[in-house]
Amino acid sequence: MKIFNFHLMPYAHVDVEAIRKAGTAWVNFPNSFYDPKKGADLYHEYLDQLEFADELGFDGVAVNEHHQTAYGMMPTPGVLAGALARRIKNGQLAVLGRALPLVNNPLTVAEEFAVLDNLTRGKVIAGFVRGIGAEYHTMQMNPAESQARFAEAHDLIIRAWTEPGPFHFEGKYYKIRYVNPWPRPYQDPHPPIWTPSSGSLSTIRWSAQRRYTYCQTLAPISAVAQTFRIYREEADKAGYQAAPEQLAWSNAIYVGETDEKALRDIRPHLETYANDFLSRNPVMMAPPGYTSVESVKRMRAIKSFMKSRQTAEDMIERGVVIVGSANTVREKLAAYQDMAGFGISLTKTQFGTMPHSMVQENQIAIAKEVLPYFKNRQPQPIKAAAE
Amino acid sequence: MTEDVKKTELELCGARISIMRAGHGQPLLILRGGDASDDWRPFMDALAAKYDVIVPEHPGFGGKAKPEWLDSTRDYANYYLDFLEALDLRGVHVVGFALGGWIAAELATRDCSRIASLALVSPFGIFEQDAGGLDTFLRSEEQGVRDMFHNEAVAEAELARVLAPETEDVRLSNQITIAQVSWTPRNYDPDLRKWLHRVHARTLIVWGAQDRILPAVYAQAWGKLIPGSRVEIMPDCGHAPQIEQPERFVRLVDSFIAEQRATS
Numbered sequence: 001m002k003i004f005n006f007h008l009m010p011y012a013h014v015d016v017e018a019i020r021k022a023g024t025a026w027v028n029f030p031n032s033f034y035d036p037k038k039g040a041d042l043y044h045e046y047l048d049q050l051e052f053a054d055e056l057g058f059d060g061v062a063v064n065e066h067h068q069t070a071y072g073m074m075p076t077p078g079v080l081a082g083a084l085a086r087r088i089k090n091g092q093l094a095v096l097g098r099a100l101p102l103v104n105n106p107l108t109v110a111e112e113f114a115v116l117d118n119l120t121r122g123k124v125i126a127g128f129v130r131g132i133g134a135e136y137h138t139m140q141m142n143p144a145e146s147q148a149r150f151a152e153a154h155d156l157i158i159r160a161w162t163e164p165g166p167f168h169f170e171g172k173y174y175k176i177r178y179v180n181p182w183p184r185p186y187q188d189p190h191p192p193i194w195t196p197s198s199g200s201l202s203t204i205r206w207s208a209q210r211r212y213t214y215c216q217t218l219a220p221i222s223a224v225a226q227t228f229r230i231y232r233e234e235a236d237k238a239g240y241q242a243a244p245e246q247l248a249w250s251n252a253i254y255v256g257e258t259d260e261k262a263l264r265d266i267r268p269h270l271e272t273y274a275n276d277f278l279s280r281n282p283v284m285m286a287p288p289g290y291t292s293v294e295s296v297k298r299m300r301a302i303k304s305f306m307k308s309r310q311t312a313e314d315m316i317e318r319g320v321v322i323v324g325s326a327n328t329v330r331e332k333l334a335a336y337q338d339m340a341g342f343g344i345s346l347t348k349t350q351f352g353t354m355p356h357s358m359v360q361e362n363q364i365a366i367a368k369e370v371l372p373y374f375k376n377r378q379p380q381p382i383k384a385a386a387e
Numbered sequence: 388m389t390e391d392v393k394k395t396e397l398e399l400c401g402a403r404i405s406i407m408r409a410g411h412g413q414p415l416l417i418l419r420g421g422d423a424s425d426d427w428r429p430f431m432d433a434l435a436a437k438y439d440v441i442v443p444e445h446p447g448f449g450g451k452a453k454p455e456w457l458d459s460t461r462d463y464a465n466y467y468l469d470f471l472e473a474l475d476l477r478g479v480h481v482v483g484f485a486l487g488g489w490i491a492a493e494l495a496t497r498d499c500s501r502i503a504s505l506a507l508v509s510p511f512g513i514f515e516q517d518a519g520g521l522d523t524f525l526r527s528e529e530q531g532v533r534d535m536f537h538n539e540a541v542a543e544a545e546l547a548r549v550l551a552p553e554t555e556d557v558r559l560s561n562q563i564t565i566a567q568v569s570w571t572p573r574n575y576d577p578d579l580r581k582w583l584h585r586v587h588a589r590t591l592i593v594w595g596a597q598d599r600i601l602p603a604v605y606a607q608a609w610g611k612l613i614p615g616s617r618v619e620i621m622p623d624c625g626h627a628p629q630i631e632q633p634e635r636f637v638r639l640v641d642s643f644i645a646e647q648r649a650t651s
Contacts, residue, residue, distance in 0.1 A: 027525075136570075137525065144453070144567040283527050287570075288562035296559050 001337060001374040004094060005053035005363070006062040006250060006346040009046045009080070010277050011070040012353045013038045019070065019276045026069040026134045026280045039073060045356045047080065049349070051087045052360060056367035060092030060123075062346055064196070065099050065131070068138040071277045078112040085119040093120055096196050096215060096346070097127020101146045102139045106153035106174060110160040110181050117186040126191040127215075128154060132198075133285040144289030147202070149173050161190040194248065199227045200291065208234035208242065215248040215346060221319030224249050225340035232341070244343025244379055249336070252321040252348040255365035259324040265358070266323055267312045273352030274310045326369030333370065334377070341379040392427050392435075399473050400466055402446035402454045410435030413503065413644075414479040417442045418467070418487030421523075421565045422535070422627070424554065425449060430633035437641060438480065443470065445487075447564035450557040460486070460512070460568045460576055464493035471501045480644055481588075482506040484629060485601075486569065489576075492613075495590075496582040504647055505590040506640050507609065509601055509626050511574040513583075518604050522573070524566070528558065537597035537625035545630065574601075583612040590616035591643045595624030595631065617643070 015033050019025045050061040063080045066072040074080055077095045084093060093116065098109045117124040130150045136143040152171045156179070159169065165180030185191055196215035197203040207214045208231050216224045228247045235242035252270070256262025286296050315321045322332045333345070349366060350359040392409040407427055415438035417431065425444060434440050446466060447453035456462055467490060471479065480503050483491030488510025495505055521534055532549050536542040549558075590613045594606035603620055610618040619639055621628045628636045 140571045140573075142566060142570040144563050144570065281525065283525055287524060288559070288566035293556055293559040293563075297555065 001333075001343055001345055001377050002059035002245070003345045003347055003366075003371055003374060004060040004062045004092070004248075005050060005058045006064075006094075006096070006348050007046055007050055007350060008064065008066075008072040008348060009042070009074050010273070010350075010352060011039060011073055012042060012355075014070040014277075016272055016276050016353075019279060024280045024284065025071050025277050027137045027284055029068075029070060031068070033070065043073065043080075045359075046350070047083055049356070049359055049363065050084055053349070053363055053367075054088045054091050056363055057371055058091055058367070060094055060125070061088060062094035062096050062125075062127075064096045064127070065129070067102075067131075067135050069134070078116065081116050081124075082119070085116055088120065088123060092123045092125055094125035094194065094346075095127050096125075096194060097129040099129050099131030099135060100153035100157070101149035102131050102135055102141050103153075105176070106156050107160060107176060107179065107181060109153070110157040113157075113191055114161070114181060114183050114185045117191050118183050120186075122186040122191075124187070124191045125194055125213075127194045127196055128157075128212075129196050130203075130290075133287050133290045134280055136287045136290060137284060142289075143287035145173070146290050151206075158190070161185050196248075196250070199223065200295065201230070202292075204231050205234045207231070208246075209238050211235075211240070211246065213246050213248055213344065215250055215344075217250050218252075218320060221249075221336050221340060224319075224336075224342075228340050228342060244341055247340070247342040248344035248346050249340060249342045250346040250348075252351050253329060253333070253366060253370070254321070254323045254349075254362055255326050255329050255369060256323070257325065259328050262323050262325065262328075263312060263316070266354075269352040269354040269358075270312045270315065270321065270323070271310065271352075274315060277352055326365060329366075329370055330373050333374065334380075337374075337377065338380045338382050343378070345374075397443070397470075397473070400446070400454065400456065400469060402466075403451065404444045404446055405449065406444070407431075407442040408440065410438050410440045412438045414439045414441060414476045416471075416476065416479050416481045418481065418483035418491050419445065419448075420485030420487050420627075421561065421569075422485075422549070424549065424557070426548075428630065428633070430629040430637055433633060433637040434482075434640070441474070441476070445490075445564070447567070448557075448561050450560050453564045453567055457564070457567060460489050460493055463490045463568065464497060467491075467494050468498055477501050478503040480504045480506070480640075482508065482640060483510060484508045485626065486511055486565065488512070489574075489579075492583065492586065493576065493579060495586040495588055496579065497585075499587040502588040504644055505586065505588045506593060506643065507590065508593045508628060508636075509595060509598055509605075510592075510609065511569065511601065512576060513580045513605070513608060513612070514572065514575040514577070515605060515608050518608075519602050521600050523600060524570070524573075534600050535626045536631055537595060537623055538631055541631050580612055583609075584614055586613045586616075589643075589647050591640065592616055592618045593628055593636070593639060594618070594620050595626055595628050596620050596622045597624060598626045600626045 022029050063077045065077045067075045081095050113126045160181050166178040169176045169179045194213040195207040198217045232242045254266045316323050322329050349362045395406050481491050488507040489512035532546050533542045592609045594603045606618045624631050
């Protein structure tokens with residue numbers, strides 16, 4: 001298994017009470033709650049953490065993209081990746097991702113990844129996403145065109161990376177007389193493409209057909225296992241067998257001295273992360289056309305469940321996160337890998353309001369107590385209960 | 388007394404739509420708003436007592452897939468020009484509500500040769516700085532229904548009718564089509580106001596004084612943009628005068644049409 005250190009870069013100094021009052025940390029949660037002096041310090045702490053992860057031997061570091069939210073301060077992940085590009089010496093650098101339908105000209109994304117790929121001499125992983133529903137409010141892009149724009153932007157970027165330029169691209173949404181980006185990507189033919197998603201069937205199928213690595217965002221491990229099973233089935237239908245490296249699970253891990261102490265120490269940060277930073281108006285999350293009518297109905301059905309606050313125990317119990325002693329974390333991660341069959345763990349070591357020193361201790365503990373046990377570890381077949 | 392409503396289907400521009408039609412007299416085309424459901428409302432009944440009332444379901448509504456050609460309200464405008472030709476409607480009175488009013492205005496800037504009069508009822512389509520209004524895409528379905536009305540008792544009755552569980556699929560599917568044509572720019576077309584002077588049909592603009600979705604200041608803006616148009620503000624009324632005050636609304640439209648007949 002490869003273990004990446006994934007960062008969301010939350011605005012950890014946020015006034016949590018204000019989020020609760022507003023009912024959302026997204027879209028129209030006022031940016032007057034952002035203090036640039038505190039924010040600047042956070043950016044440096046978070047980048048220090050990712051550089052530290054690279055020194056500690058994580059297989060890579062990862063950033064992502066969200067707009068107008070206290071949940072993550074990375075509206076332009078390429079800038080953060082650029083700051084890391086000359087400091088990451090050992091592992092890979094993943095941008096998970098750029099939200100393709102949110103830009104007016106996807107060539108800018110092709111250019112950005114190509115520059116990063118050159119800067120890192122081929123360590124870049126290119127994440128392609130649609131962005132979450134809230135992003136269609138913040139960036140004012142039409143959610144009814146989200147899927148079609150994503151598909152067309154993808155085709156444009158891949159052609160821009162692989163076909164000799166200049167050529168003329170004439171799509172429904174993007175019409176570009178001269179496609180001829182400089183630089184070309186360092187990797188041949190282009191950086192690996194990863195597709196993070198919350199589990200939409202169409203994305204899983206699309207990703208499996210193209211052999212892209214599918215990343216499942218925060219979800220209970222049973223749902224993750226189900227999603228990965230569908231990916232493998234779609235790969236079978238496409239005529240090949242999916243490798244574990246095509247499946248990445250996005251999680252959060254916290255290692256403490258004992259299970260009890262780990263839970264006690266992480267509880268406030270984990271619960272604030274899940275209940276406040278992630279809180280948003282459900283209407284905001286499902287703009288029309290962003291997901292199918294069926295998905296919206298499914299979301300409405302579980303609305304009552306989403307309304308109740310999650311406890312740290314809930315999240316641990318359901319395998320959304322792994323918290324405990326080094327031994328517990330190793331056992332659970334191995335069990336989950338066997339259960340879901342993934343080859344990549346996208347692991348957040350900071351979440352919510354976790355302070356810098358606590359994150360560094362967590363990173364050190366994971367590097368010492370977890371990483372060595374998972375080098376080259378493949379999913380094992382689960383022994384039947386009868387044996 | 389409910390008129391005998393005939394339901395037919397029409398295949399046009401690769402889209403199949405259903406049409407409701409009732410009454411006799413001069414043709415009166417109703418272009419529905421985004422709340423489109425397929426039921427026949429009392430105000431339609433009242434109009435059908437005097438007119439040949441034609442109520443098409445917009446392409447992409449009623450649970451049907453959004454047509455390939457549908458990108459913006461302009462496409463609807465061109466579609467309805469084809470529609471007028473296909474049904475060979477002449478001297479037609481067009482009454483458009485909200486999104487339907489926007490479509491009617493776009494259509495009228497292109498060609499008024501088949502149009503006898505135009506009634507725009509709280510139409511979307513233009514933008515006025517500082518006019519305010521609600522972001523309908525950030526409202527829950529229940530809020531969305533309440534937002535339409537000034538009178539809470541009417542809102543309560545509409546909630547029960549509109550949010551029926553069996554129409555959930557259709558409502559969600561309609562929302563996708565609505566977003567397609569109105570998400571960005573939000574509920575307007577920046578080019579429309581430049582050409583509203585080309586509306587050559589006599590035009591009535593109707594607005595509820597308490598419209599929270601699209602405040603009544605918009606009525607004056609439309610009045611200025613369409614030469615010779617008349618603006619009528621209905622007191623104690625929200626975004627849907629035809630539902631909230633059907634009798635007054637029908638009298639208003641009917642007398643406007645009658646006046647025009649007398650002068651022409």
